[in-house]
Amino acid sequence: MNEHPHPHQRRHRDRTDELPDHVTQDAVVVVPGIMGSTLHDTTTGKDVWGIGGISWLLKAWTTPSGLKSLTMTEDELAGKTGRIKATGLLKHSAWTPYLAGSEPYTDLVDTIRTSVADDAAILEFAYDWRLPVAANGRLLADAARLHLTGWRRHPAHAEARRHRADQREGRLVFVAHSMGGLVTRAALDPGYDGDLQADTRGVITLGTPFQGSVKAAVILATGRGTPVRLPHRKLRAMCATMPGLHDLLPQYRSLRAGDDVRHLTPSDVAAIGGNAELTRNAARFHHGQKSITLPGHRSVVGVNQPTWQNLTITDGTVEAHFDGARQNSDGTFILDRHDRVRYFQVYGDGTVYKESAVLTDIVTHLPLQHGDVAKAQTALEAVTEIVRDDINPGPPQGEAGCGLSAPDLVQAGRPWKLRLSDVDTLSGLTCRLTDLENPTRPIPLTLTWEDGVATATATAPTPGLYRIDVRTPDGCDITQLAMAADPDEPLAEAED
Known part of the structure; x- marks a missing residue:
């Protein structure tokens, strides 16, 4: 089209062009x-x-x-x-x-x-x-x-x-x-x-x-609680005092607290x-x-992509959730038959x-x-x-189309899995992994069913940046980037 x-x-058009x-x-x-x-x-x-x-x-x-x-x-x-x-x-x-x-x-x-x-x-x-x-x-x-x-x-x-x-x-x-x-x-x-x-x-x-986005809160919390790999810790250290990242924090009621879902407060954010x-x-x-x-x-x-909507904070550690509370027209939360907040996976x-x-x-x-x-x-x-x-x-x-879930950081030479949601058949569905340093030689990935989910096992052969490409039978293309690190070089600790 x-x-x-x-x-x-x-391009600069010639003035005589129609x-x-x-x-x-x-x-x-x-x-x-x-x-x-x-x-x-x-x-x-x-x-x-x-x-x-x-x-x-x-x-x-x-x-x-x-x-x-x-x-x-x-x-x-x-x-x-x-x-x-x-x-x-x-x-x-x-x-x-x-x-x-x-x-x-x-x-x-x-x-x-x-x-x-x-x-x-x-x-x-x-x-x-x-x-x-x-x-x-x-x-x-x-x-x-x-x-x-x-x-x-x-x-x-x-x-x-x-x-x-x-x-x-x-x-x-x-x-x-x-x-x-x-x-x-x-x-x-x-x-x-x-x-x-x-x-x-x-x-x-x-x-x-x-x-806002729950990912902004997850980024600020990364590095607290259980140990994490350097890139994620480095990102948190870089963003901890970054105004632009704080402007992306959820402004809707996203924090699950007991039987309620409330707004994030400044003290909540400071705690993570x-x-x-x-x-x-x-x-x-x-x-x-x-x-x-x-x-x-x-x-x-x-x-159609699995997307975090709500979060829980426990002792400074954030747990993100792929579903979230929704409200009635009068502002009250939709409840289940037990009168508890009902959560919906809306995607994004x-x-x-x-x-x-x-x-x-x-x-x-x-x-x-x-x-x-x-x-x-x-x-x-x-x-x-x-x-x-x-x-x-x-x-x-x-x-x-379909939803794509894949890790953002993998180790070169070691297998990992990606999963597709909203897939009814593998017929006509293709998936490949492309090294962006050598984009002309993509690696085809074989999709199989695992526990009812379309799944592929992939291996990035060398360290670098890779693009995951999925093409669905209806002609939609879904992509994501993933970094492959060298498994023989342990990631150093970040400078705080």
């Missing part, structure tokens, strides 16, 4: 999610996140000093930023414990190029995702305003207007993945730029945790290793965001459960994992339709 240029291709009718006169702003911007340390002159090379990823996560530069300093916590500079959108696959993997935004940007009059219409907004969402929202508001002003003066803007049924002046369209949706909503706060909402034609959010003050700031921030309207908002939401994209990613009734459901919801072909088609503003994306399609 879409014409996709070759990856990394850059523009297709589907080309929009609007300016598009691409806003990545957490871990989705490359970062540079201005004091050391070194890139500290998102650089190319899988060997760098292995070293960063498996050595004590790796990623140390990403830890928030006292000055940064006090608001004195600038040490870390965002340099661009992620252009290489990256891996993070629990978040499984961050896919590059190259395909998303290249897809948007097929719908705009010139490359100048696209702004790739990179930001320091460690900082508060509110701070990045203001930076985005300023950048979007400058981008729109510049685009309206561009010759291609006037040409694009002449080819549209509505020859109005160009406006903004935000395409935001994950945390990027929260940053976009903060940017559209009328208390900062009162005209930005009116100058925005639409907002497309891809897997945005508007109500987070920061009480940052938790209070996040709650105040989210409360103030509820009144902000996203113009022309449409959500692309991942579904593996990181954000479905209901957290929805703000309005205009939703496109796709059976995708969180990292792939801004990269898979089905998601890119939905983005194209909305950017072009000439095709209705249609009703939610939530019954296709």
Whole structure:
């Protein structure tokens, strides 16, 4: 359906070219999610996140000093930023414990190029995702305003207007993945730029945790209680004082406490290793965001993937649950026949459960994992339709595909298992493991039934970053990244 240029291709239209009718006169702003911007340390002159090379990823996560530069300093916590500079959108696959993997935004940007009059219409907004969402929202508001002003003066803007049924002046369209949706909503706060909402034609959010994610609490708790492997411990140490991560904590009633389910409190978060003050700031921030309207908002939401919804805290240790409490229209919890809270497995994209990613009734459901919801072909088609503003994306399609459960960290040379949910037959179902250093030689995986669940045993032959690909008979592709560590080199302890 879409014409996709070759990856990394850059295009500036010749003014004499005839523009297709589907080309929009609007300016598009691409806003990545957490871990989705490359970062540079201005004091050391070194890139500290998102650089190319899988060997760098292995070293960063498996050595004590790796990623140390990403830890928030006292000055940064006090608001004195600038040490870390965002340099661009992620252009290489990256891996993070629990978040499984961050896919590059190259395909998303290249897809948007097929719908705009010139490359100048696209702004790739990179930001320091460690900082508060509110701070990045203001930076985005300023950048979007400058981008729109510049685009309206561009010759291609006037040409694009002449080819549209509505020859109005160009406006903004935000395409935001994950945390990027929260940053976009903060940017559209009328208390900062009162005209930005009116100058925005639409907002497309891809897997945005508007109500937060249980994974944020799990990350803060990792390393407490039973011993864990270094990458997970390192992530907790890095995120313990990171405002951006605290902004992703669940804002709905997610904590199971006896016969009740309540909100996480600052003391709860402090008990598992987070920061009480940052938790209070996040709650105040989210409360103030509820009144902000996203113009022309449409959500692309991942579904069918097992996703944590609730949690239990015991002696500082977090247990996450794949089901959660649901409420009646009057706000009371749905109870079972014994008058106890009833729990439902709603699913999501593996990181954000479905209901957290929805703000309005205009939703496109796709059976995708969180990292792939801004990269898979089905998601890119939905983005194209909305950017072009000439095709209705249609009703939610939530019954296709399947769920994928796989470990995020494995040992090279040692077998491990992945499982698929919502699978009725193995006929027409394919699964493979691809070493991203050698992507042309994927390893086919054999699926069998184990206790009624479609299961495959896989082995990553060497250390590196691997992509698990599942294709279902209905043509859906579900993917996840997994890191394979060297089993002969025990993981060192992290520096706290």
